[in-house]
Amino acid sequence: DAGVIQSPRHEVTEMGQEVTLRCKPISGHDYLFWYRQTMMRGLELLIYFNNNVPIDDSGMPEDRFSAKMPNASFSTLKIQPSEPRDSAVYFCASSPSGVSGNTIYFGEGSWLTVV
Amino acid sequence: RKEVEQDPGPFNVPEGATVAFNCTYSNSASQSFFWYRQDCRKEPKLLMSVYSSGNEDGRFTAQLNRASQYISLLIRDSKLSDSATYLCVVRTIQGAQKLVFGQGTRLTINP
Numbered sequence: 001d002a003g004v005i006q007s008p009r010h011e012v013t014e015m016g017q018e019v020t021l022r023c024k025p026i027s028g029h030d031y032l033f034w035y036r037q038t039m040m041r042g043l044e045l046l047i048y049f050n051n052n053v054p055i056d057d058s059g060m061p062e063d064r065f066s067a068k069m070p071n072a073s074f075s076t077l078k079i080q081p082s083e084p085r086d087s088a089v090y091f092c093a094s095s096p097s098g099v100s101g102n103t104i105y106f107g108e109g110s111w112l113t114v115v
Numbered sequence: 116r117k118e119v120e121q122d123p124g125p126f127n128v129p130e131g132a133t134v135a136f137n138c139t140y141s142n143s144a145s146q147s148f149f150w151y152r153q154d155c156r157k158e159p160k161l162l163m164s165v166y167s168s169g170n171e172d173g174r175f176t177a178q179l180n181r182a183s184q185y186i187s188l189l190i191r192d193s194k195l196s197d198s199a200t201y202l203c204v205v206r207t208i209q210g211a212q213k214l215v216f217g218q219g220t221r222l223t224i225n226p
Contacts, residue, residue, distance in 0.1 A: 031212045042218035091158060106158035
């Protein structure tokens with residue numbers, strides 16, 4: 001079974017450039033999450049969607065970050081303009097509804113370096 | 116205060132030893148609790164859920180103390196393959212899918 005698929009796996013970009021991270025959740029999962037992980041702050045929830053609708057974006061650090069989910073099988077996280085402090089691993093995750101939704105499944109992550 | 120707090124470690128223990136981690140959470144209304152495992156440069160994966168009565172999965176035992184708001188994970192007869200970061204995870208709002216992760220406790224099992 002295909003898991004959560006993220007792209008790109010690694011990206012190095014210059015400060016000020018736009019970065020777009022992509023995610024394909026597991027088919028049939030109603031929830032999609034974007035997390036960011038750094039050594040200093042650990043794993044932080046940025047935003048999550050239910051049935052393509054953003055439910056909680058309180059973790060989005062600032063207006064430079066935006067996320068969309070145009071359909072059930074695709075989501076993007078965009079950073080514009082990027083800054084060195086945005087360097088982190090960005091994980092997309094998905095989960096089904098109901099009791100089985102106790103488990104969320106992570107993609108392999110997008111490793112972002114902003115120089 | 117962080118919603119979920121863990122001792123970051125690192126814990127270095129010899130193979131075969133028993134090791135335990137604790138985690139505390141701040142929201143007394145928290146509903147669900149989990150331990151996730153994250154290997155170096157990999158994504159987190161569910162290790163086990165934590166039930167009110169405590170639960171065991173092979174060499175792993177998880178316990179919940181709601182009165183003191185802490186969760187524990189015990190690993191018996193540790194293996195080299197247990198080396199990883201263990202993340203304490205809490206669902207703070209019933210019916211919501213929002214999971215809050217602790218910063219993780221790093222464990223290294225030495226031969």
